[in-house]
Amino acid sequence: MANNxxxxxxxxxxxxxxxxxxxxxxxxxxxxxxxxxxxxxxxKLKDKFKKRKEHFEDALENELA
Structure with a gap:
C-alpha cells in the first residue's frame, strides 16, 4: 500500500x-x-514513421506474393 x-x-x-x-x-x-x-x-519523426510504414507494407506485400 505504501509503495503505491x-x-x-x-x-x-x-x-x-x-x-x-x-x-x-x-x-x-x-x-x-x-x-x-x-x-x-x-x-522528422513523422517522416521516419512514414518510411517504416512503407517498408513494412512492402515487406508484407512481398511475403504475401
Whole structure:
C-alpha cells in the first residue's frame, strides 16, 4: 500500500516539474524558436514513421506474393 502512495507522490512531483519547465520555456522570449524546433523534430519523426510504414507494407506485400 505504501509503495503505491510513494509512486503517486513521485509521479505528481515529476508531473509538476515537467509542467513548470514547459510553462517557463513557453513564456520566454525564445518561445517561437522552441516551437519551430519542436515542429521540425515532429516532422522528422513523422517522416521516419512514414518510411517504416512503407517498408513494412512492402515487406508484407512481398511475403504475401
Amino acid at each position: 502512495s510513494s509512486k503517486a507522490v513521485v509521479s505528481f512531483i515529476v508531473g509538476a516539474a515537467v509542467g513548470v519547465a514547459v510553462g517557463y520555456l513557453l513564456n520566454t522570449d525564445k518561445r517561437d524558436e522552441l516551437v519551430e524546433k519542436l515542429r521540425f523534430q515532429a516532422d
